Amino acid sequence: MKKLGITLMAAAGMFLFSQNAQAQEEEPEEMEQTEAVEEVQEVKDDFKKLDVLALPQAIKDAVMTDMNGAVAEEAWVKEEDGKNVYKLALNVDGEKKKAYIDSEGNWIEKEDK
Structure with a gap:
């Protein structure tokens, strides 16, 4: 047993x-x-992940002034026509948004596919 x-x-x-x-x-x-x-997804749109702290100061200033209260949570960069284009994942008052901007802080109108 x-x-x-x-x-x-x-x-x-x-x-x-x-x-x-x-x-x-x-x-x-x-x-x-x-x-x-x-x-x-990274290969699809050719953007490469970038640390948010590594963004140029012009972009940080544009986010602070133009998108009052926005926080960049993620960033990607790619070269397009000899210039760097940045894709940002922004948190605007709890709402997620994607935005495109160049290295001088000029916003770019672009469709996110």
């Missing part, structure tokens, strides 16, 4: 261990898919 109890406990332990191991294997796969989606 004692052996039967030990056998059942060992079987239950192996079952729980295999379920835990399977759950751990699935998590990194989801992360890889998310990274792949971000990578595809």
Whole structure:
């Protein structure tokens, strides 16, 4: 009887261990898919991720003066016709907006595809 109890406990332990191991294997796969989606989007529009703190001062000033209360949360840059064009993800009073601006702080009207 004692052996039967030990056998059942060992079987239950192996079952729980295999379920835990399977759950751990699935998590990194989801992360890889998310990274792949971000990578595809970056390639699609040729913008490269940029640290918000690395934005030129003219852009920071334009955001502060023209978009009163806006905060740049993310930034991307690409070269277009010999000039740098910046794409910004702005938080304007809790509302998310995308905006395009050049390195001198001039806003660019552009459709976000």
